[in-house]
Amino acid sequence: MKQHSLRLTVVTHGPGFTDLTAKIRRFVADAKIGTGLLTVFVPHTSASLLIQENADPDVLRDLKDAYAKLAPHGTQYRHSTEGPDDMPAHIRSALSQTSIGIPVSDGAPALGVWQAIYLFEHRDAGHTRDVLLHLIGD
Amino acid sequence: MKQHSLRLTVVTHGPGFTDLTAKIRRFVADAKIGTGLLTVFVPHTSASLLIQENADPDVLRDLKDAYAKLAPHGTQYRHSTEGPDDMPAHIRSALSQTSIGIPVSDGAPALGVWQAIYLFEHRDAGHTRDVLLHLIGD
Amino acid sequence: MKQHSLRLTVVTHGPGFTDLTAKIRRFVADAKIGTGLLTVFVPHTSASLLIQENADPDVLRDLKDAYAKLAPHGTQYRHSTEGPDDMPAHIRSALSQTSIGIPVSDGAPALGVWQAIYLFEHRDAGHTRDVLLHLIGD
Numbered sequence: 001m002k003q004h005s006l007r008l009t010v011v012t013h014g015p016g017f018t019d020l021t022a023k024i025r026r027f028v029a030d031a032k033i034g035t036g037l038l039t040v041f042v043p044h045t046s047a048s049l050l051i052q053e054n055a056d057p058d059v060l061r062d063l064k065d066a067y068a069k070l071a072p073h074g075t076q077y078r079h080s081t082e083g084p085d086d087m088p089a090h091i092r093s094a095l096s097q098t099s100i101g102i103p104v105s106d107g108a109p110a111l112g113v114w115q116a117i118y119l120f121e122h123r124d125a126g127h128t129r130d131v132l133l134h135l136i137g138d
Numbered sequence: 139m140k141q142h143s144l145r146l147t148v149v150t151h152g153p154g155f156t157d158l159t160a161k162i163r164r165f166v167a168d169a170k171i172g173t174g175l176l177t178v179f180v181p182h183t184s185a186s187l188l189i190q191e192n193a194d195p196d197v198l199r200d201l202k203d204a205y206a207k208l209a210p211h212g213t214q215y216r217h218s219t220e221g222p223d224d225m226p227a228h229i230r231s232a233l234s235q236t237s238i239g240i241p242v243s244d245g246a247p248a249l250g251v252w253q254a255i256y257l258f259e260h261r262d263a264g265h266t267r268d269v270l271l272h273l274i275g276d
Numbered sequence: 277m278k279q280h281s282l283r284l285t286v287v288t289h290g291p292g293f294t295d296l297t298a299k300i301r302r303f304v305a306d307a308k309i310g311t312g313l314l315t316v317f318v319p320h321t322s323a324s325l326l327i328q329e330n331a332d333p334d335v336l337r338d339l340k341d342a343y344a345k346l347a348p349h350g351t352q353y354r355h356s357t358e359g360p361d362d363m364p365a366h367i368r369s370a371l372s373q374t375s376i377g378i379p380v381s382d383g384a385p386a387l388g389v390w391q392a393i394y395l396f397e398h399r400d401a402g403h404t405r406d407v408l409l410h411l412i413g414d
Contacts, residue, residue, distance in 0.1 A: 001139045001277045003311050035141050037177055037272055039313055039377045043388030045329045051236045053183045058216035059228055066229045078334035090335055091342045098327045099377045101177045101237045103272035105143060110270055112181030132386055134313055134379035139277045173279050175315055175410055189374045191321045196354035197366055204367045239315045239375045241410035248408050250319030
């Protein structure tokens with residue numbers, strides 16, 4: 001049984017999705033692990049992860065709108081010193097994922113054919129984000 | 139340290155919950171692993187997972203209604219080519235789980251006494267869904 | 277490759293957050309595992325987990341309010357025998373996490389500098405809650 005770890009750096013450009021799937025597939029392939037468990041983890045509280053459809057970009061636009069409605073900008077928040085977009089960003093992170101575990105088989109993450117792994121940026125400004133990958137298996 | 143994997147096939151009948159707990163318990167028991175980590179993963183983007191109460195079926199009906207309110211059908215979505223239920227299904231999936239990790243002890247998933255593991259179908263029509271199980275431990 | 281497990285007991289005092297980070301860090305340090313995967317799991321359906329900001333307590337107050345708006349108390353629920361706060365508690369649990377996986381490196385969970393791991397109590401009354409920790413690595 002072996003382990004591999006990698007820290008990805010991802011530059012975002014305001015609210016929306018960055019597809020991490022190709023980089024994550026390469027990490028798993030390079031690790032030469034046939035069967036195992038991959039963990040994707042975001043060490044931030046205003047950006048998060050989602051596995052969602054990789055085909056129609058309108059799905060991502062609609063998802064962004066849906067999260068904007070569920071956790072809108074506004075004056076209802078106590079926490080506002082970091083800007084009006086910061087508290088909604090925390091809530092949108094809480095309503096998505098900080099960590100996702102994905103089985104690995106045949107040397108690749110066992111994603112469905114329509115699935116991609118996205119970093120979901122919630123702040124209005126672009127940020128440089130870390131994404132941690134961990135793989136255990138043999 | 140050993141690993142076991144299994145692909146379950148689950149036939150759903152429109153929006154709602156299918157209890158996977160018995161099948162998952164049997165997978166863990168058959169693997170003869172006393173202590174470890176179980177991962178349940180759904181390779182779909184319009185069906186998802188939830189661990190929720192196993193006692194009163196009204197909890198599941200209320201949960202279904204709550205998700206229907208949080209991500210309603212409607213004309214507000216760009217992505218509509220797959221039907222009016224498809225984009226709400228993606229949002230409801232995003233607001234629940236694609237992957238759940240559960241510690242295993244004494245040869246069984248360490249679920250609470252009131253917990254069951256459900257597949258949560260979000261499309262109006264029934265579907266045949268895959269659920270991937272991965273177990274590592276000894 | 278080794279495994280360690282621990283059951284934490286956490287006393288809550290109504291809706292809100294209990295910071296588990298120090299106890300979880302101590303568990304990982306005591307296990308003498310340098311690299312691995314930590315899983316935090318809640319065996320309850322009306323309390324859950326969130327990784328969120330550790331700096332400004334107003335973030336936690338705003339998060340609590342946001343979840344109260346997303347899943348409000350009210351008369352719309354079928355499931356009401358356990359009190360008017362029970363069904364909202366199930367929905368708020370579903371909208372947060374029952375399980376979180378965190379990579380371990382250099383003998384510590386690889387949390388971001390602003391991240392804490394919280395137990396999120398959703399019932400009006402205080403409860404004694406279990407939190408399960410599992411660690412695999414070497």
